[in-house]
Amino acid sequence: MHELVVNLHMHTTYSDGSGTYAELGQAALKTGVDVLLVTDHNVLVHGVDTYHRDGKKRVLVLACEEIHDQDRDPQKNHMLVFGTDQELSTLADNPQALVNAVNRLGGLCFIAHPVDPAMPAFGETDISWEDWNVTGFTGIELWNGFSELKTVAKGKMDAILYAFLPELIPHGPLRKALSIWDELLSKGQHVVAVGGSDAHARHMSLGPLHRTIFPYEYHFSTINTHVMTPMPLSGSLAEDRKMVFNALAAGHCFIGYDLPACTRGFSFSAQGRNSSASMGENISLDGAVTLQGRFPFSAEIKLIKDGVCIKTSHGETLTHVTNEPGIYRVEAYRHFLGKLRGWIFSNPIYVRSHQ
Numbered sequence: 480m481h482e483l484v485v486n487l488h489m490h491t492t493y494s495d496g497s498g499t500y501a502e503l504g505q506a507a508l509k510t511g512v513d514v515l516l517v518t519d520h521n522v523l524v525h526g527v528d529t530y531h532r533d534g535k536k537r538v539l540v541l542a543c544e545e546i547h548d549q550d551r552d553p554q555k556n557h558m559l560v561f562g563t564d565q566e567l568s569t570l571a572d573n574p575q576a577l578v579n580a581v582n583r584l585g586g587l588c589f590i591a592h593p594v595d596p597a598m599p600a601f602g603e604t605d606i607s608w609e610d611w612n613v614t615g616f617t618g619i620e621l622w623n624g625f626s627e628l629k630t631v632a633k634g635k636m637d638a639i640l641y642a643f644l645p646e647l648i649p650h651g652p653l654r655k656a657l658s659i660w661d662e663l664l665s666k667g668q669h670v671v672a673v674g675g676s677d678a679h680a681r682h683m684s685l686g687p688l689h690r691t692i693f694p695y696e697y698h699f700s701t702i703n704t705h706v707m708t709p710m711p712l713s714g715s716l717a718e719d720r721k722m723v724f725n726a727l728a729a730g731h732c733f734i735g736y737d738l739p740a741c742t743r744g745f746s747f748s749a750q751g752r753n754s755s756a757s758m759g760e761n762i763s764l765d766g767a768v769t770l771q772g773r774f775p776f777s778a779e780i781k782l783i784k785d786g787v788c789i790k791t792s793h794g795e796t797l798t799h800v801t802n803e804p805g806i807y808r809v810e811a812y813r814h815f816l817g818k819l820r821g822w823i824f825s826n827p828i829y830v831r832s833h834q
């Protein structure tokens with residue numbers, strides 16, 4: 480398998496971001512990112528899908544969309560939509576109709592910032608996802624780099640500190656988001672977790688202070704979704720686009736916070752007597768199954784089964800032999816800037832009873 484670093488969920492001047500597509504492409508080329516999925520609010524921009532290049536480096540940039548009902552008060556229920564080629568924001572007031580339309584068109588949809596609390600000091604309301612009766616979506620944005628600010632900054636002074644030192648913000652996906660994900664998985668749904676940046680690179684002024692808060696380049700080096708594909712990018716726009724979306728839809732990916740240490744090279748796999756599986760896949764319990772996690776650097780590792788931590792270890796590997804069906808995933812943490820911070824969150828392997 481090949482690993483592509485995908486940064487997803489970001490805004491340009493087509494909605495409330497400060498950068499153009501060209502500027503986002505340039506920022507991405509300065510980082511280790513391979514693919515950008517750009518998601519302006521309620522507009523699918525046409526004619527901008529392309530590779531941005533600098534010498535031998537290239538980044539694939541694809542226009543996608545973040546859809547929400549602008550007439551709703553508060554404006555909750557944000558959905559990230561990828562790979563549809565068609566404007567669907569007219570369905571924003573009916574999340575289930577939106578999901579159904581995305582599926583009909585062969586696209587993907589992820590519940591954006593499922594837990595997104597209010598930030599009264601800046602007049603920001605709670606924009607968490609509300610409509611949990613919706614079914615059929617691809618997955619959820621488990622970790623959102625921008626909304627995490629709301630959980631750490633309690634007032635204006637905090638916000639100024641984090642504007643200058645944004646690397647102090649990320650701690651990991653919110654506990655509530657993790658428990659929502661585990662609960663969805665426990666119902667038998669195949670729910671893919673992704674990490675999004677929600678980059679806006681907004682300009683902020685507070686008295687004499689003027690600053691672009693959380694520049695695109697910062698976000699692209701921070702929370703990424705690492706996608707496992709059968710081959711590297713080929714240079715064919717249609718093929719590469721399909722390959723990236725297929726891998727995301729299947730859950731062949733993990734979330735990596737790449738600032739404490741690059742997360743490239745992580746793997747989580749299962750080996751049975753006659754079969755094997757990777758993230759997002761099923762494996763049948765035909766005898767025991769060996770789960771194996773490999774980490775590019777030493778970390779505090781947790782193995783989670785059906786939402787409960789069943790094993791912890793420290794190091795670069797995790798091995799666990801099981802005879803029990805369940806939904807297994809791993810989390811890894813590293814010390815960075817004085818705290819133990821979330822570093823890697825895998826998608827699950829579904830260990831099923833042998834039929």
Ligand SMILES: [Zn+2]
Nearest residue numbers: 545557591592
């Ligand atoms: Zn949003």
Ligand SMILES: [Zn+2]
Nearest residue numbers: 488489545677
């Ligand atoms: Zn957004």
